[in-house]
Amino acid sequence: xxxxxxxxxxxxxxxxxxxxxxxxxxxxxxxxxxxxxxxxxxxxxxxxxxxxxxxxxxxxxxxxxxxxxxxxxxxxxxxxxxxxxxxxxxxxxxxxxxxxxxxxxxxxxxxxxxxxxxxxx
Ligand code: HEM
Numbered sequence: 001x002x003x004x005x006x007x008x009x010x011x012x013x014x015x016x017x018x019x020x021x022x023x024x025x026x027x028x029x030x031x032x033x034x035x036x037x038x039x040x041x042x043x044x045x046x047x048x049x050x051x052x053x054x055x056x057x058x059x060x061x062x063x064x065x066x067x068x069x070x071x072x073x074x075x076x077x078x079x080x081x082x083x084x085x086x087x088x089x090x091x092x093x094x095x096x097x098x099x100x101x102x103x104x105x106x107x108x109x110x111x112x113x114x115x116x117x118x119x120x121x
Pocket of ligand 1: 094098103
């Protein structure tokens with residue numbers, strides 16, 4: 001192998017090395033987010049159904065969905081389906097209503113994970 005060729009191979013290997021190193025640094029600083037179902041709930045409080053029932057109006061609106069408790073008060077006004085869809089369920093179990101909406105997909109699950117406050121005892 002002549003010197004020029006060796007130099008080219010050396011440069012190519014250095015570039016590959018830098019790319020791999022760059023990827024590793026990027027991958028470490030951007031850990032992938034957990035899926036909504038894996039969102040940690042262990043450190044959250046647990047509530048009874050009657051604890052939740054006390055938060056039953058649009059200025060203080062808690063919901064139960066699949067045995068998890070959500071504080072939807074601030075979310076009401078940004079709900080894509082409108083606040084009026086959720087308000088009747090404040091203080092109640094909204095699982096059936098929530099699950100009946102076909103458009104409640106991963107975006108709705110992601111929104112839920114931002115307002116979770118606990119689970120039912
Ligand atoms: C805190 C609980 C809730 C969250 C986080 C939530 C979240 C969302 C999100 C993100 C969407 C938009 C989906 C999309 O188009 O990509 C949506 C739509 C909708 N939601 Fe909810 N939702 C909640 C509770 C409810 C409840 C209790 C009802 C009552 C049945 C409801 C009824 C609807 C309806 C009808 C739509 C469709 C709006 C449209 O497409 O015009 N939601 N919701």
